[in-house]
Ligand SMILES: Nc1ncnc2c1ncn2[C@@H]1O[C@H](COP(=O)(O)OP(=O)(O)OP(=O)(O)O)[C@@H](O)[C@H]1O
Ligand code: SF4
């Protein structure tokens with residue numbers, strides 16, 4: 001049974017107002033997350049995943065700003081809150097976040113315990129032995145010994161540090177935990193263990209979770225729904241099972257095809273030629289058109305609407321009810337697929353972890 005809606009995001013746009021222009025990092029994002037449910041957010045580097053996460057906490061770093069839309073978190077309109085109200089009303093209590101690279105920014109001079117008790121002290125006035133007991137309970141929940149409380153960050157492995165960060169995010173039992181690349185810096189064995197722990201905790205504590213990663217392969221096991229992002233847009237949203245089985249958006253199709261399967265003998269990895277665009281000046285029409293293998297003439301001119309296909313939302317002209325659009329002529333412009341030099345340049349980077357965006 002689907003629980004109550006914990007989070008409703010409607011037409012959310014967040015831009016960075018830089019000296020070089022307005023970076024349209026997130027545009028028109030809409031989705032709902034129910035109690036106990038999880039959403040996996042995937043897409044190439046620079047597509048707006050962290051910007052979405054920061055927006056949900058009302059914590060977009062300057063020069064970023066939520067420029068449009070609504071975030072309703074358990075009845076609270078997050079976009080109406082100022083910084084002080086956000087800290088008091090939502091962060092840690094209703095929503096907490098494991099930040100990208102968080103384990104590297106643990107303060108080396110303080111013990112794990114010292115850093116963990118902060119939110120308990122600030123939000124609930126809990127200190128001393130009682131705080132320690134709560135911290136130890138959550139450390140054990142993430143499969144660490146309670147004794148880690150007295151250790152310093154440099155005495156822990158990367159995986160242990162990441163577990164401490166996750167335990168801290170759970171301390172105040174928020175309705176929603178957002179995990180931004182929680183396992184990217186870890187080896188695959190530790191990554192699998194932590195992902196399994198998170199899956200178990202979600203069930204045991206009935207928490208909703210948003211998992212963010214550029215690696216779609218690790219989301220299959222932990223996500224009920226998937227949000228596939230490209231260049232600031234959610235291009236496909238729906239049941240993870242359905243999307244893995246039958247991806248509809250051409251970008252999702254390629255992203256899933258690019259997941260290497262070590263059991264089959266492949267001659268060549270699938271990849272998406274070209275690089276994601278500069279979001280100060282994204283491509284006209286469909287932002288994916290310069291790299292799309294199914295691009296049509298209409299795609300360069302007209303922004304696609306979002307279509308509901310078998311319960312999955314897809315932002316692509318191919319699914320338009322208007323036949324003139326859905327069956328428009330094949331693109332006459334050159335996409336990255338025909339551009340041999342772009343393809344070859346990209347092929348040279350196969351095996352590297354991320355695609356470098358133009359603005360990086
Ligand atoms: N502080 C900032 N100022 C200006 N532009 C920014 C800032 N932070 C992010 N951006 C831009 O916003 C876009 C989205 O960035 P974001 O960090 O949300 O991407 P991401 O999907 O999380 O990438 P990654 O997988 O590398 O973490 C990118 O084009 C990025 O360059
Ligand atoms: S709208 Fe056109 S360019 Fe965009 S994903 Fe669909 S077919 Fe490709």
Ligand SMILES: [Mg+2]
Nearest residue numbers: 049050051100
């Ligand atoms: Mg990020």
